[in-house]
Structures are given as structure tokens and as C-alpha cells.
Amino acid sequence: xxDVEQSLFLSVREGDSSVINCTYTDSSSTYLYWxxxxxxxxxxxxxxIFSNMDMKQDQRLTVLxxxxxxxxxxxxxxxxxxxxxxxxxxxxxxxxGSQGNLIFGKGTKxxxxx
Amino acid sequence: xxxxxxxxxxxxxxMGQEVILRCVPxxxxxxxxWYRQILGQKVEFLVSFYNNEISxxxxxxxxxxxxxxxxxxxxxxxxxxxxxxxSAMYFCASSExxxxxxxxxxxxxxxxxxx
Numbered sequence: 369x370x371d372v373e374q375s376l377f378l379s380v381r382e383g384d385s386s387v388i389n390c391t392y393t394d395s396s397s398t399y400l401y402w403x404x405x406x407x408x409x410x411x412x413x414x415x416x417i418f419s420n421m422d423m424k425q426d427q428r429l430t431v432l433x434x435x436x437x438x439x440x441x442x443x444x445x446x447x448x449x450x451x452x453x454x455x456x457x458x459x460x461x462x463x464x465g466s467q468g469n470l471i472f473g474k475g476t477k478x479x480x481x482x
Numbered sequence: 483x484x485x486x487x488x489x490x491x492x493x494x495x496x497m498g499q500e501v502i503l504r505c506v507p508x509x510x511x512x513x514x515x516w517y518r519q520i521l522g523q524k525v526e527f528l529v530s531f532y533n534n535e536i537s538x539x540x541x542x543x544x545x546x547x548x549x550x551x552x553x554x555x556x557x558x559x560x561x562x563x564x565x566x567x568x569s570a571m572y573f574c575a576s577s578e579x580x581x582x583x584x585x586x587x588x589x590x591x592x593x594x595x596x597x
Binding site: 412458468469472 | 486488513515517523524527538540573575585586587588590591
């Protein structure tokens with residue numbers, strides 16, 4: 369079945385760029401999402417990309433997709449302390465009986481040091 | 483901006499008791515979901531719901547679980563005879579449509595603690 373993997377921790381200094389990586393297994397066309405979870409809060413949708421795209425930019429966020437390697441990354445430019453959170457990569461599952469539920473990674477905890 | 487709301491934020495229940503988790507999806511959304519996250523583990527899909535019936539459910543969603551849309555606004559998850567391993571954060575989500583890029587919007591979750 370589908371699986372999504374992420375590294376668990378990332379620490380950067382304020383003002384640097386952060387790059388959070390994710391790999392997925394579904395070979396069919398799909399949507400891939402990045403969600404942010406701040407302490408005690410829910411999952412906030414940050415951005416998404418369709419699997420026929422290579423890149424998407426949205427202000428400080430850049431999503432890169434390597435479909436051949438099934439590798440997705442989220443780059444946060446000029447990282448701020450307010451960006452400290454857990455970032456989840458998620459894949460929309462289709463096929464095999466799935467009708468669009470999300471498959472999540474374990475989340476990457478981003479720590480931003482002043 | 484419209485949002486998904488969940489109540490309560492934290493529920494403590496004795497093992498064996500029934501619990502109902504409540505959600506108010508975004509008003510024009512048609513598809514509703516429940517996910518759970520056991521501490522330290524992945525967010526896992528439980529069930530999706532459309533047109534007053536279950537669209538899809540995972541292996542986790544066994545006879546212990548049920549969902550209901552009792553009125554035009556609420557969407558509930560009932561867990562009968564709770565077990566210690568049901569302790570988790572439960573997230574409700576909703577989306578306008580199922581296919582294409584209609585992202586799922588999540589609530590802040592209900593932390594369920596089974597004693």
C-alpha cells in the first residue's frame with residue numbers, strides 16, 4: 369500500500385532556508401500536500417502540488433517534486449521563529465479502494481533558533 | 483475564513499465507557515473525515531462520509547466505531563466500549579468535493595485520554 373516517509377527533525381537558524389523532505393510510494397497521479405501543526409493546534413494546509421508539476425512557489429514556500437524518485441520537498445525561505453512547528457507531508461490516495469483519503473508521513477519537527 | 487470546529491478539545495473517559503466526539507464541518511462542504519494520531523505515530527485515516535453514508539473506512543474503523551450526521555451541521559464520531567489504545571488525538575476534516583484538488587481542512591482535534 370501507499371506509504372509516506374519524512375525525516376523527524378530539522379533545526380535551522382533564523383533567516384536561513386529550511387528544506388523538509390518527503391518520499392512517497394504511490395505511482396499513480398495524485399495530489400501531495402504540506403500541512404503545518406503548531407503546538408496544541410490542528411493541521412493547517414500550507415500548500416499542495418499535483419504530481420504532473422515539478423515546482424510550485426507560494427511566497428516564502430517552494431515545493432519541489434521529483435516524480436521519478438517520488439521525492440517531495442518543502443523549502444521555507446528566510447525561516448522565522450514562528451515557523452517552528454511540525455510539518456506533515458500527505459498524499460491523496462486513489463485506487464485500491466481508496467477514494468481520496470490522505471496518507472500522512474510522521475511529520476518533521478522544525479526548530480528555528482534565534 | 484471558515485473553519486472546522488471540534489469539541490471538546492480534551493476528553494477523559496474511563497475504559498469501557500462510550501465517548502462521542504463532535505465536529506462542525508465548514509458549511510458548504512460535502513465530504514467529512516475522521517483521522518486519528520496516536521502519540522508519536524502517524525496521522526491515520528479512519529473514515530470518510532458523504533451523502534449521509536460512509537464512503538470509505540480503514541481497518542481501524544471496526545464495529546467499535548460509528549459516525550453520524552445527526553443534523554445539518556454536526557458530524558460525530560462515537561467510540562463504544564473504549565480501550566486504553568483508543569487514546570489519541572482525533573481530527574475531523576471536511577472538503578468541498580472528493581476528487582481533484584479539493585483540500586481537506588482540519589479542525590484543531592480532540593485529545594482523547596482513556597484511563
